[in-house]
Structure formats: C-alpha cells, structure tokens
Amino acid sequence: MPTRSAYLFLLPALLLYLTFVAIPILQIVYFSFFDWDNGIRGGFVGMDNFARLGGDRVFLAALGHNAIWVILTLAFPLMAGLLLAAILAERSNNTRRWLGAIYFMPRTIPLVVAGIIWGWIYNPLFGLLNYILDGVGLGFMAGAWLAEPSSALLSLNVVGAWTFFGFCVVIFLAAIQSIDPSLYEAAEIDGARWWRRFRDITVPLLKNSTLFLGLYAAIEAMRFFDLIWVTTQGGPGYSTEVLTTHIYKTFFLVGDFGYAAVLSVVLLIIVLSLSSITFWLLKSK
Amino acid sequence: MSNLSRHIQTVVLFVFAIYALAPVYLVLLASMRSEADLFSGPLSVPWPINIENYRRVWQESGFSVFFLNSLKISASVTVLVVLSAPLAGFAFVKMQFKGREALFALFLAGLVVPAPSIIVALYGNLQALGMIDSHLGVILPQAALLMPFSVFLMRTVMQDVPDELIEASVMDGATFFQTFLRVVVPVVRPGLMSLILIVFLFSWQEYLLPLVVLQTESLKPLTVGAASLQGRYGVDYGGIAAAGLIAFAPLVALFLVMQRSFVRGISAGAVK
Numbered sequence: 001m002p003t004r005s006a007y008l009f010l011l012p013a014l015l016l017y018l019t020f021v022a023i024p025i026l027q028i029v030y031f032s033f034f035d036w037d038n039g040i041r042g043g044f045v046g047m048d049n050f051a052r053l054g055g056d057r058v059f060l061a062a063l064g065h066n067a068i069w070v071i072l073t074l075a076f077p078l079m080a081g082l083l084l085a086a087i088l089a090e091r092s093n094n095t096r097r098w099l100g101a102i103y104f105m106p107r108t109i110p111l112v113v114a115g116i117i118w119g120w121i122y123n124p125l126f127g128l129l130n131y132i133l134d135g136v137g138l139g140f141m142a143g144a145w146l147a148e149p150s151s152a153l154l155s156l157n158v159v160g161a162w163t164f165f166g167f168c169v170v171i172f173l174a175a176i177q178s179i180d181p182s183l184y185e186a187a188e189i190d191g192a193r194w195w196r197r198f199r200d201i202t203v204p205l206l207k208n209s210t211l212f213l214g215l216y217a218a219i220e221a222m223r224f225f226d227l228i229w230v231t232t233q234g235g236p237g238y239s240t241e242v243l244t245t246h247i248y249k250t251f252f253l254v255g256d257f258g259y260a261a262v263l264s265v266v267l268l269i270i271v272l273s274l275s276s277i278t279f280w281l282l283k284s285k
Numbered sequence: 286m287s288n289l290s291r292h293i294q295t296v297v298l299f300v301f302a303i304y305a306l307a308p309v310y311l312v313l314l315a316s317m318r319s320e321a322d323l324f325s326g327p328l329s330v331p332w333p334i335n336i337e338n339y340r341r342v343w344q345e346s347g348f349s350v351f352f353l354n355s356l357k358i359s360a361s362v363t364v365l366v367v368l369s370a371p372l373a374g375f376a377f378v379k380m381q382f383k384g385r386e387a388l389f390a391l392f393l394a395g396l397v398v399p400a401p402s403i404i405v406a407l408y409g410n411l412q413a414l415g416m417i418d419s420h421l422g423v424i425l426p427q428a429a430l431l432m433p434f435s436v437f438l439m440r441t442v443m444q445d446v447p448d449e450l451i452e453a454s455v456m457d458g459a460t461f462f463q464t465f466l467r468v469v470v471p472v473v474r475p476g477l478m479s480l481i482l483i484v485f486l487f488s489w490q491e492y493l494l495p496l497v498v499l500q501t502e503s504l505k506p507l508t509v510g511a512a513s514l515q516g517r518y519g520v521d522y523g524g525i526a527a528a529g530l531i532a533f534a535p536l537v538a539l540f541l542v543m544q545r546s547f548v549r550g551i552s553a554g555a556v557k
Contacts, residue, residue: 005461009376010388012369013432020429021395024406031406039409084301087294099298101544102305108540109309109533110490112508116515116529117308120522128311128328166305167551174552194290223399226492230512244401251405252497260405267402275397 028264036257049262059263062234062241065153069160069221069242077161078213081168086202088169089176100173103166111163115230118159122146146232149239156240159227164220168213175209176202208282215278222271243267309537315526338527342514346524348531350503351510355489355532358423358506362488363481365428366435371477374439375465379451389440395433400426400493408497422498423506427491431484438483438550442476443469479550482543486536507532 032049035042053059084103088096106114121128122145130142145155179201187197203210225244228234234241234249243263251260311328316338318331342348376382377389400407407426408417416422446469454464470477492508499505505513511532515525540547 003380003382003461006376006380006382006385009372009380009461009465013373013392013436014388016365016369016425016429017392017395017432020407020410020426021398021403021432022391024403024410025398027406027410028403080301084298087298091298095298097544099302100548101541102302104548105309105537105540106305108486108536110492110508110536112490112492112512113529113532114308116511116525117312119515120525121308121311126522131328162304162308165301170548171552174548194294219397223397223401225399225401226508229492230515244399247401247405248493251408257405264402264405268398271397271399271402272394275394279393 025268028261028268031257031261032265034258039255039257041257045258049258052259053262053266058238058241058246059243061238062243062246065240065242066222068153069157069224070218072154072157073160073164073217073221074214076157077165078168078210078217080161081165081213082172082203082206082210084165085169085172085176086198088173096173100166100170103169105166106163107167109163111224111226112230114159114163115227118156118162119146119231122155147236149236152232152236152240156227156231159231160224164217171209171213172206175206179205211281212278215274215281219271219274219278222267222274243270312526312529315522316530318523335523338523339531342524342527342531346510346514346528347502348507348510348528351505351507352531354420354504355506355508358420358427358495359485359488361420361424362428362431363485365424366431366484367477367481369428370432370435370480371439371443371470371473372465373436374441374443375469377436377440378443379446379448379469380461392433392436395430396437398430398433400430400491404493404497411498417498418500418504419498420504423491423495426498427488427494431487435480435484438480439473439476442473442480445476446472475546475549478543478546482539482546483550486539486547489536 031041033044033046035045035048084099088099091099109117120126124130124142124144124147127145129145130139133139133142143151146152183201183205184197187201192200222243224242225248228240228242228245229248232240234245244267247260247263247267250256250263254260314328314331317334317336319333319335319337373392377385411417411422411426414422416425450468450472451464454468455461459467489506490508491506492512495506495509496512499509507528511525511528514521514528
C-alpha cells in the first residue's frame with residue numbers, strides 16, 4: 001500500500017533528528033575546511049586543518065588510549081560476561097534472575113556518578129582500595145591510582161568494565177538460551193566435561209553475539225567522555241586523554257573551532273566505519 | 286559436572302557479584318556516616334545511622350532542585366521520543382513509500398553518533414536559536430540523539446504486529462493513524478514500555494549536553510550537580526556519597542522493578 005501519510009508518520013522524528021543531529025554533522029564537515037578566528041569563520045583553507053593531525057601528539061596519544069580501551073574491554077568485561085553467562089545458563093531461574101540483575105545494575109548508574117564513586121575508592125589517602133591492601137598486608141602495592149600516569153588508564157578501565165560486564169552477561173545469556181539444548185545433552189552423554197562443552201558448543205555458537213558485543217564495545221570506547229571528564233580530565237599529563245576529551249578542550253578551552261571540527265570529523269569517521277562494519281558483518285551471516 | 290568445578294564456578298559468580306555490589310554498598314554506608322564516625326574505617330557499619338548528609342545535600346546544596354530538573358528533562362525527552370519514534374518505526378515496517386530504504390539508512394547512521402562529536406556545531410546552533418541556558422536546549426538535542434536507537438527499536442517491535450490486523454482495520458475504513466492508535470498501540474504496549482524506560486534512563490544519565498548548555502545553577506540536573514559538588518567540597522565524603530545516591534537510586538529502583546521490560550528492550554535493540 002503506497003501511501004503519502006507515511007511521510008507524516010515520519011515527520012516528527014525526522015525533523016528532530018535532522019535539526020539536531022544530521023545537520024550539525026554536515027556543518028562540522030563544512031567547518032573543518034575553514035580558517036577560524038575567535039569563533040568567526042574566515043577563508044577556505046582546504047585540508048590545512050587536517051594536516052595538523054599528524055603533528056598533534058595529544059591526538060595521537062588520545063587515539064592510542066582509545067585503542068587500548070578497546071583491547072582492555074575485549075579482554076576483561078567481554079570475556080567475563082561470556083564465562084558468567086555460560087555458568088549462569090546452567091543455574092536455576094531464580095539464581096539467573098537475581099545475579100543477572102546484580103551484574104547489570106552498575107549500568108543503570110550514570111557514568112559521572114560511577115566516576116565519582118570509584119574516584120573515591122582509588123583515593124590515595126582515604127580510599128577503600130589502599131585501605132584493603134594495607135589490611136591484608138599488601139600495603140606496598142597501594143598507590144595513587146588515578147594520579148599516576150602508569151596506572152590511571154587501567155584503573156579507569158576497571159570502572160568502565162564495572163558498568164559493562166553485566167550488559168555482556170545479559171546479551172550472552174539471551175543468546176545461550178536460544179541454543180538447542182539437545183546439543184548439550186548429546187555432549188553430556190558423550191562424557192564431555194563442562195569446559196569442553198563451553199569451548200566446543202557455547203563459544204562457536206555465540207560467534208554472532210560476540211562479534212556484536214565486540215564491535216559495540218569498540219564503538220563505546222570511542223564515544224565515552226563522562227567517566228574521564230569527571231575523574232582525570234585526561235590527566236595526569238595526557239595519560240588518559242581520549243578523542244572526546246581532546247575535542248572538548250580544543251573547542252571549549254582553547255577555542256580552536258576549525259581544529260575541533262577536524263577532530264570531530266575524525267571521531268565520526270571512526271564510529272561510522274565501525275558501525276558499518278557491524279551491520280555488514282551481521283547481515284552477511 | 287564434578288562437585289569441585291561446580292563450586293569453583295559458584296565462587297566466580299559470587300566474586301563478580303561483589304565486584305558489582307561493593308561500590309554501591311560502600312556509598313550507601315558512607316552516605317549514612319556522621320563525621321564523628323569517619324575514622325572507624327570505610328567498611329564499618331555507620332552507627333548511629335545518620336541522615337544529616339542527605340538533609341544537607343538536599344536542602345543546602347540544591348539537590349532538591351537538581352532532582353526536579355533531572356525529572357523534568359528526562360520526562361520531556363521521553364514524551365518527545367514516545368510521541369515520534371513509534372510512528373516512524375511503524376512507517377518503516379508497515380507502510381510503502383518512496384525513499385524508505387534511504388531514510389532508514391539515514392536514521393541508522395545516527396545510531397552511533399556521540400554527543401561530543403557534534404557539540405562543536407550544536408553549540409553554535411543552540412546559541413543562534415536562543416536555547417543556551419534553557420532546558421529546551423538540552424531536551425531537543427537529547428531526544429534527537431536518542432531518536433535513531435528508538436526508531437530502530439520500534440521498527441523491531443512493530444515487525445511483530447500481524448499485517449492482517451492492520452489490513453482489516455484499514456478495510457473497515459480507518460485511516461492509518463486511527464489504525465495505529467486503536468490496533469497497533471495496544472499490541473506493542475510491552476515494547477513501548479521498554480522504550481520509555483530505556484530513553485528515560487539514558488536521558489537521566491546524560492552529562493555533556495547539560496554541562497555545556499546550562500550555566501544557571503538552578504537549571505542543572507543531578508549529573509552536573511553531583512560532578513560539581515565533587516569539585517567544590519573535596520573532602521565532604523558523606524555529602525558526595527549522599528548526592529551520588531540521590532542521583533542513581535531512582536534509576537536502580539526503576540531497573541529492579543521493571544527489569545523484564547529493560548532487558549527485553551536492550552536485547553531487542555542489540556540482538557536483532
């Protein structure tokens with residue numbers, strides 16, 4: 001049924017989306033080709049603003065930190081989520097529901113608040129972490145977790161993982177429950193141990209969910225801002241700088257419009273490529 | 286399975302439960318600790334229980350105002366999205382029109398656009414529209430940023446509405462809009478509930494937009510209020526803990542009560 005009223009149905013959503021998302025994206029691309037002085041657009045400078053990327057050490061560091069964040073997320077919360085989901089799948093409905101809710105709960109907490117809570121756990125003087133390390137005789141390991149360039153990014157990733165692993169559990173659990181139970185029964189009759197069943201049935205059949213979550217994690221790792229901003233603001237030095245904080249500083253603190261637009265374009269290209277890959281891979285399955 | 290490996294698995298389950306719960310538990314304890322009790326260690330149960338921190342933050346640090354602002358912003362964003370995304374989702378699944386694939390692709394592209402990547406242009410636009418330092422300047426962009434996810438979720442939900450139901454209604458002489466309201470909405474009510482919860486949650490969690498758009502103290506939401514409290518009173522741990530709890534408790538409560546709707550929405554948006 002071809003119908004004109006379809007456009008009316010789309011109108012409210014489309015209007016909002018075009019005005020506040022799609023058009024700003026086009027503007028940013030446009031802005032990035034101009035010279036800017038104090039927020040006033042000057043002449044067209046072609047790729048000059050982009051040429052600055054190569055010599056911007058903060059940008060390169062930020063990109064590296066985003067990449068490290070992706071790897072850490074794949075290595076810890078994603079893997080933990082897979083393992084926990086596989087264990088939970090064999091437990092009673094009640095256990096599954098309760099533990100699922102507990103694991104997922106940190107995700108309902110705003111990242112800003114998560115950052116404040118954990119910033120406090122990591123506090124070198126009053127923090128719980130050093131207190132516990134002292135208490136169990138590991139006081140020599142205590143440190144200024146977020147104030148040391150060597151530990152800041154890793155410590156923050158533990159916070160990110162805290163809000164993410166439960167999400168992975170929920171997605172993996174839904175996927176495991178759609179696996180044909182007779183596969184597990186047959187394996188059990190053949191005498192396959194838990195680990196073998198996990199490795200030979202669960203893991204291969206969860207390839208799609210793993211792929212989805214992996215790419216989702218990568219996109220989130222490029223997008224996140226709140227957690228860093230409320231804890232370290234990219235510091236100490238540039239040790240936790242990420243692309244989003246670099247954009248924020250370049251725009252709001254330095255007032256360099258043209259270059260902030262360039263950084264935004266780079267961020268958009270990266271997340272849009274990642275999401276295209278996701279859709280393409282999931283569709284071709 | 287051998288008993289031993291089952292026990293090891295149970296230990297793993299519990300360790301992660303502690304990882305998830307401990308920080309929240311710690312904040313709860315700290316928020317009820319009085320200053321006199323401060324040095325008995327972060328893990329001791331505060332006694333006597335003290336709600337002075339809550340009172341102080343709520344009344345003196347403006348958290349009653351921040352709370353109402355969060356409520357107003359999140360409710361407005363949710364209403365805007367709920368009034369527009371289901372219609373669009375319906376059109377994409379159940380109606381034929383020119384440019385359907387292209388328009389859907391346009392929405393799909395927005396699915397991953399982060400607020401920080403458009404803030405450079407958005408900020409100027411909001412200035413031109415006179416929306417800086419107003420709630421509208423937070424509400425409209427936030428609804429727009431959540432629109433792709435919402436349309437996507439609604440498209441998935443609408444796929445389950447039987448075509449015969451819609452055809453029968455249209456045959457009876459109802460317009461598409463009447464059909465949508467009387468036939469479709471009742472069928473997809475659980476999906477709408479998921480949408481409402483997720484949009485409300487995301488909007489309550491938002492930080493960057495209100496941070497840059499709102500300057501007047503009395504307009505700020507909880508996320509911005511909590512972050513600035515941290516800066517102002519660096520050592521008032523009881524106050525910060527109470528503030529943090531006020532900022533996330535409504536979300537946790539909502540999630541625990543409506544868990545099923547949440548999970549359905551998240552896995553529908555994610556898995557399909």
